[in-house]
Amino acid sequence: MLTSKLPHVGTTIFTKMSALAAECGAINVSQGFPDFSPPEALLGALTEAAHSAQHQYPPMMGMQSLREAIAAQVLKYRGVLVDEINEITILPGATEGIYCAITASVTTGDEVILLDPCYDSYEPAVLLSGAVPVHVPLHPETFAPQWDLIGNAITSRTRMIVINSPHNPTGSIWSDADMRQLEHLADHHDLLVCSDEVYEFLVFDGQRHHSVLDYPGLRARSFAHFSFGKTFSVTGWKTGYCVAPAALTRELRKIHQFVCFVGVTPIQLALANFMHQHPEYPGQLASDYQARRDRLVNGLRGSRFKLTPSSGTYFQLIDYSDVTDEPGLELAKRWTREQGIATIPLEPFYAQPPAGQRKLRLCFAKNLTTLDDAAERLCAI
Numbered sequence: 001m002l003t004s005k006l007p008h009v010g011t012t013i014f015t016k017m018s019a020l021a022a023e024c025g026a027i028n029v030s031q032g033f034p035d036f037s038p039p040e041a042l043l044g045a046l047t048e049a050a051h052s053a054q055h056q057y058p059p060m061m062g063m064q065s066l067r068e069a070i071a072a073q074v075l076k077y078r079g080v081l082v083d084e085i086n087e088i089t090i091l092p093g094a095t096e097g098i099y100c101a102i103t104a105s106v107t108t109g110d111e112v113i114l115l116d117p118c119y120d121s122y123e124p125a126v127l128l129s130g131a132v133p134v135h136v137p138l139h140p141e142t143f144a145p146q147w148d149l150i151g152n153a154i155t156s157r158t159r160m161i162v163i164n165s166p167h168n169p170t171g172s173i174w175s176d177a178d179m180r181q182l183e184h185l186a187d188h189h190d191l192l193v194c195s196d197e198v199y200e201f202l203v204f205d206g207q208r209h210h211s212v213l214d215y216p217g218l219r220a221r222s223f224a225h226f227s228f229g230k231t232f233s234v235t236g237w238k239t240g241y242c243v244a245p246a247a248l249t250r251e252l253r254k255i256h257q258f259v260c261f262v263g264v265t266p267i268q269l270a271l272a273n274f275m276h277q278h279p280e281y282p283g284q285l286a287s288d289y290q291a292r293r294d295r296l297v298n299g300l301r302g303s304r305f306k307l308t309p310s311s312g313t314y315f316q317l318i319d320y321s322d323v324t325d326e327p328g329l330e331l332a333k334r335w336t337r338e339q340g341i342a343t344i345p346l347e348p349f350y351a352q353p354p355a356g357q358r359k360l361r362l363c364f365a366k367n368l369t370t371l372d373d374a375a376e377r378l379c380a381i
């Protein structure tokens with residue numbers, strides 16, 4: 001009756017592991033969302049918004065006050081001027097922004113470079129556009145981009161490259177040198193860039209997030225995606241935004257207006273009011289999350305796992321090769337049932353998982369007690 005356009009896509013690993021964790025009463029450090037409350041003032045702003053008169057469709061591009069707050073935030077934290085009328089679009093989550101950016105940019109026969117392991121929403125958007133995903137692995141240990149491999153993968157049909165820093169699932173971040181390499185390559189081959197920067201404020205140890213917005217050559221050819229869900233601990237509010245030059249924004253909006261048309265009015269209002277009142281909030285985020293990362297890492301000292309340093313995001317990779325040879329997918333399920341701890345295997349983030357890789361992802365956007373419990377269970381393995 002219907003030929004699937006995405007025959008290889010099933011329920012995501014995140015949904016599966018969270019459901020299994022709930023079923024088994026396991027500690028859930030699998031799916032990437034905080035188990036603590038958003039800032040109190042943001043909740044107050046939402047209550048106020050709920051009692052305001054504004055409950056009808058907001059403008060398709062998002063509410064003016066929120067776009068202004070975003071422009072102010074980009075200026076404060078990046079020193080970059082963006083035009084809130086022609087360059088910022090509010091979307092119901094970065095996922096929709098990424099979908100709209102890819103579908104606006106590529107068509108049948110085009111190739112899109114994806115760097116594995118990568119977030120699972122990129123490939124379906126490429127496939128639904130009739131384009132071909134070309135998977136290039138990041139370095140298997142450091143998860144840095146391998147520029148020789150990326151260069152070799154570019155053909156005359158390559159139209160776009162999708163990048164993600166800070167990186168889910170590995171916690172790696174791109175260096176200034178990486179961004180300059182990308183700027184050079186994108187210019188040389190006339191590529192568009194879809195830059196997933198939803199964890200922009202979660203960068204640790206005094207390091208800095210390098211955004212495509214910081215590099216004029218990249219800014220001119222990039223869709224940069226951000227998520228309030230990550231920055232304000234409200235993933236369920238599903239609100240994000242895309243910053244792109246006017247010509248790219250125009251095309252992105254053409255798709256957005258027929259996918260979702262608009263985001264949710266009271267949520268946009270609450271975010272705008274909170275951001276205007278608390279511009280300092282995102283700047284404090286990294287130290288809070290760094291303390292959570294350190295709590296987990298310290299708790300895992302003495303365990304049988306090797307840890308990949310996490311420079312950003314709220315994810316920590318553990319290597320279990322000294323414990324067992326089992327593939328991650330089966331192991332994550334087994335440990336959820338038998339050890340009461342739910343994690344995420346790395347395989348689903350790859351088109352072709354590297355042979356012998358034995359890594360699981362832990363989310364440390366959790367209460368300290370959850371992190372202590374998780375570490376205790378992992379140390380007992």
Ligand SMILES: Cc1ncc(COP(=O)(O)O)c(C=O)c1O
Nearest residue numbers: 093094095119168198227229240
């Ligand atoms: C790398 C990455 N991009 C995008 C998203 C989705 O963001 P949103 O919830 O705003 O759609 C996530 C959520 O986990 C993510 O990890």
